[in-house]
Amino acid sequence: MDITVERSFLKGTVRAPASKSVMIRVLAAGLLSRGETLVRFPGTCDDVLAARQVIRSLGADVTEAENEWFIKGGISLREDVLDVGESGLTARLFTPLAALLSQPMTITGKGSLMKRPMDMMIKPLQQLGVKVKSNRGCLPVTVHGPVQGGNIRMDGSRSSQFLTGLLMSLPLAEKDSIIRVDNLKSVPYIDLTIRVMGQFGISCEHSNYKRFFIPGNQEYQATETGIEGDWSGAAFLLAAAAIAGDLKVTGLDPKSCQADRKILEALGEAGVETEVTPEYVHVRQSDIHPFTFDITHCPDLAPPLVGLAVFARGKTVIRGISRLYEKESNRALTLQEEAGKLGVKIDLEGDTMAIHGGRITGGESDAHQDHRIAMAAAIMALKADKPVTIHGTECVSKSYPGFFDDLKKLGGNIYE
DSSP: OOEEEESOOEEEEEEOOBOHHHHHHHHHHHHHEESEEEEESOOOSHHHHHHHHHHHHTTOEEEEETTEEEEEOOOOOSOSEEEOTTOHHHHHHHHHHHTTSSSEEEEEOOGGGGGSOOGGGHHHHHHTTOEEEEETTEEEEEEEOOOOOOEEEEEOSSOSHHHHHHHHHGGGSSSOEEEEEESOOOHHHHHHHHHHHHHTTOOOEEETTTEEEEOSSOOEEOOEEEOOBOHHHHHHHHHHHHHHEEEEEESOOTTOOOGGGGHHHHHHHTTOOEEEOSSEEEEEOOOOOOOEEEOTTOGGGHHHHHHHHTTSSSEEEEEOGGGGTTSSSOHHHHHHHHHHHTTOEEEEETTEEEEEOSOOOOEEEEOTTOHHHHHHHHHHHTTOSSOEEEEOGGGGGGTOTTHHHHHHHTTOEEEO
């Protein structure tokens, strides 16, 4: 679907979408729990719906009411193939959970996910007594458990998602486990995992995120929980307000473990006027300054930060861009290409991106089947000299299905 965005000024109040990072972890914990878990304000993006189907395939019953889901847990074999859609988190988190079973389970997906690397899971799972087959390090992956627990070492430089899956599955192993992790990235997401596990009565200890101790023979306890707003999606709204708006975004926890809460620091570095309260985050259109920011532990912030930086008068530097190579697209190259189409030069050198800001001329942009690229193009269009037509915008359903509807409600000049 093509959507055209014209120069606009956004004003009003909008609720952030539910965090898919939290929601998918809660779905996993609900599956592993005995009893019924109540989830308030659930997310309904494509990745969450894929994870919901996975837990159903693994034995959970999920019923829905208005703004509530009920998960009756209990992992068991209903289907021996798990389709994770295009969700990398679901693939890497649920593979160790599927390995809790003593029957072979195949994890597969679709789209660009089939080319994204899953090889980091193979050796650690084998060390835990699991038989593993893959398609040259990619999906589909077949695991045959059960996970036995024990001591392993793994590399955490490419993704923390698989570590999340291990941390959530190993409490159910017979033996205690120790995981030694080298060069862990996206550390805040591990804090988020441990927090969700704690809500369900599971303990886990770590020493500076390098050594994790997980006692075995634990039991997940069903609970009631609400899903906080998504800082990843909200980052686009906050950047949009800084570019061309006056917005209050509600539903966000200023003390959240979500990595992308760091958007507040980036906005501060860019000189953006921001008010943070427990009820809302208020951002007004500002004179955006060039800034420097490291996305090593929050790579999903790169697209909204590029959207912000193109309007800074000068050179903005984003470090840690190696984290962008294995996303839905190679986001470093994609951002360079799409910003270039709209009149902004981006240089890539080593682990650094330099954005030479100033103005957006307008034109056409392609989302590259990447939800965050589509949203980045949309916020750049808000202050472009001419309209911007974005091709392939349906991909925003992966994380923020209501994104363009929210922009329209806030005054965005948007049409198909």
